[in-house]
Amino acid sequence: MKIAVCSAHPYDRQFLQEANATFGHELSFFDARLNEETRQMVAGFPAICAFVNDTLNEAVLQALAQQGTQLIALRCAGFNNVDLAAAARHGIRIVRVPAYSPHSIAEHTLALILTLNRKTHRAYNRVRDGNFSLDGLLGFELRGRTIGIIGTGRIGLATAEILRGFGCRLLAHDPYPNPECLALGARYVTLDELYRESDLITLHCPLNQESFHLINAAAIGKMKRGVTIINTSRGAVIDTPAVIAALKSGRIGGLGLDVYEQEGDLFFQDLSCQVIQDDMFERLLSFPNVLITGHQGFFTAEALASIARTTLDNVRVFEQSGLCPNEVTTALVR
Numbered sequence: 001m002k003i004a005v006c007s008a009h010p011y012d013r014q015f016l017q018e019a020n021a022t023f024g025h026e027l028s029f030f031d032a033r034l035n036e037e038t039r040q041m042v043a044g045f046p047a048i049c050a051f052v053n054d055t056l057n058e059a060v061l062q063a064l065a066q067q068g069t070q071l072i073a074l075r076c077a078g079f080n081n082v083d084l085a086a087a088a089r090h091g092i093r094i095v096r097v098p099a100y101s102p103h104s105i106a107e108h109t110l111a112l113i114l115t116l117n118r119k120t121h122r123a124y125n126r127v128r129d130g131n132f133s134l135d136g137l138l139g140f141e142l143r144g145r146t147i148g149i150i151g152t153g154r155i156g157l158a159t160a161e162i163l164r165g166f167g168c169r170l171l172a173h174d175p176y177p178n179p180e181c182l183a184l185g186a187r188y189v190t191l192d193e194l195y196r197e198s199d200l201i202t203l204h205c206p207l208n209q210e211s212f213h214l215i216n217a218a219a220i221g222k223m224k225r226g227v228t229i230i231n232t233s234r235g236a237v238i239d240t241p242a243v244i245a246a247l248k249s250g251r252i253g254g255l256g257l258d259v260y261e262q263e264g265d266l267f268f269q270d271l272s273c274q275v276i277q278d279d280m281f282e283r284l285l286s287f288p289n290v291l292i293t294g295h296q297g298f299f300t301a302e303a304l305a306s307i308a309r310t311t312l313d314n315v316r317v318f319e320q321s322g323l324c325p326n327e328v329t330t331a332l333v334r
């Protein structure tokens with residue numbers, strides 16, 4: 001099938017081309033993101049391969065349908081950037097990669113936790129500068145700490161497995177408790193109890209109506225003073241101004257982010273020679289106890305190979321049968 005790959009980086013080309021050796025699709029790569037201004041570049045492609053910051057709203061989907069697109073193959077798990085109702089109205093089917101390597105994101109979550117806690121990023125710079133002072137590098141032991149996990153699907157569970165190995169006490173919150181998480185010894189509690197008890201809270205729920213700005217001033221007000229918050233899910237699960245206020249007051253003692261609500265204007269590009277216009281993002285960067293990575297939780301060789309295989313297979317199955325094993329519909333939003 002003819003597939004337009006949007007937001008294509010060198011690593012996307014590499015892994016999709018390698019996987020395509022066994023599928024034989026006709027791949028065309030576009031560096032640009034898909035949005036209302038760029039939609040014409042993919043005119044005539046029956047399938048479009050999109051990523052997290054491509055815009056798939058009503059206007060874009062309507063235009064794509066008119067241009068002949070039948071299928072959008074997301075090369076990611078999250079689908080909050082797609083207006084699913086509009087896709088259905090315009091007869092465009094959406095498929096995704098529901099599970100590639102939850103361990104990639106779980107392990108990155110641990111990288112954020114350990115770096116933030118033991119301040120290895122700051123120590124690295126100090127030691128290179130001949131500064132061997134330990135002042136300001138004090139951490140805490142994870143063993144025996146209470147960790148609150150919000151969202152215990154694939155990534156939340158993989159994170160729980162690792163944290164259990166560290167000897168943490170696990171609290172969990174999810175409208176659908178996961179038996180495997182229970183088997184690890186996690187206790188499902190209300191959000192209020194999780195906020196009250198947790199030394200560290202890690203977010204692994206999708207972005208939906210219930211989780212939008214879940215971590216806001218009211219929620220933070222219920223947390224332990226000095227709590228650490230880690231977000232590798234989606235940026236808008238956190239209300240950034242509320243978190244900035246809590247960092248300033250010391251209510252939040254550490255913040256590790258792999259995602260950011262306005263990341264669409266920043267991430268996946270080199271802006272190192274430009275003036276960043278996002279003042280909220282710059283304020284976050286100014287805190288010594290904030291660590292931000294640019295949505296790289298998924299970025300392992302294993303995950304990229306698996307994403308490429310599943311994406312191309314989703315298109316193959318659609319082309320051959322019109323069925324989509326990994327189809328996303330409004331029924332999936334819970």
Ligand SMILES: NC(=O)c1ccc[n+]([C@@H]2O[C@H](COP(=O)([O-])OP(=O)(O)OC[C@H]3O[C@@H](n4cnc5c(N)ncnc54)[C@H](O)[C@@H]3O)[C@@H](O)[C@H]2O)c1
Nearest residue numbers: 078151152153154155174204205206210211232233297298
């Ligand atoms: N940083 C990255 O690179 C990266 C990569 C992949 C996925 N993600 C994010 O991680 C999220 C989780 O991925 P997954 O594969 O574990 O998904 P999943 O569907 O396996 O699990 C999500 C879990 O969250 C629960 N949930 C839904 N709404 C909730 C709420 N309001 N409060 C608490 N729990 C809620 C669901 O019941 C489910 O158990 C994705 O939606 C995506 O946003 C990030």
